[in-house]
Amino acid sequence: MPLKLRRPFPPSGLLHGLPALAALAVLGACSSAPPPTPCPTVAIADGAARRDVYEPGRAGDLEGRRYGASLGNIGGNCTSDGTDTVVDFTVDLFVQRGPAADAQSIDVPIRVGVIDPNGQIIERETVTARVPLQGEGVTIRQPLTQRIPGVSGETVAGYAVLLGFPVAP
Structure with missing residues (x-):
């Protein structure tokens, strides 16, 4: 079952699309496709979507900021082997270079x-x-996989996969 299920249906084409919807309903009734695999909730933990990293001893000093990072836009799906559930998903990771950035790329912990x-x-x-530090900022789509053993x-559906940035020391 996909993690993102919301897709707006255009109301302007409602009457025009009814014959096609009826045909799909008839064909769908004859389909032998297996039902989608249930998924846990996958979300960014409260307060863990943004992180700023500074040079040692310069926390809060904008000139000492190495980078800022944020997470968003999760998408993916689930599979199951009958014993375990595997959640394959992606998350957008946006990284903005700070004045104290001194490398061409950085390793961002999630x-x-x-x-x-x-x-x-x-x-x-x-x-x-x-993450390569290009220009002012860069967004990458980071793939992640989480296995939930024995479920x-x-x-x-009662489980959750939460992600975010670790709390800074």
């Missing part, structure tokens, strides 16, 4: 965690995205 239906963290890891079928 924390990914799995939350069970009781709100407990059952898995957590930090992945690293290498499949409708049960996975």
Whole structure:
């Protein structure tokens, strides 16, 4: 089941598209395609969508800022082998060069965690995205994969995959 399901239906073509919709409904009734695999909620954790990194000892000093980064626009889908659920998704990572940037690329850490239906963290890891520092800023589409072991079928809908930037030390 895709993570993004919202797609607006253009109201101006409603009457014009009814015969086609009727034909699709008839064909859909004859289809033997398997139902889509259920997915957990995939979201950016509250307060973890933005991060600014400074030179040591210069936190908050705009001239000491190495880069700023933000996360957004998650999309993807799920598969299951009957035992585990695998969530393949992407997230947009925007990185803006700061005045103190001294490299051509940076490694940006992204924390990914799995939350069970009781709100407990059952898995957590930090992945690293290498981002070239081009011009004032760059956006990359970062692919990520999260396996949820021992969870499949409708049960996975009670789980969540949360991502964001680790809390700065």
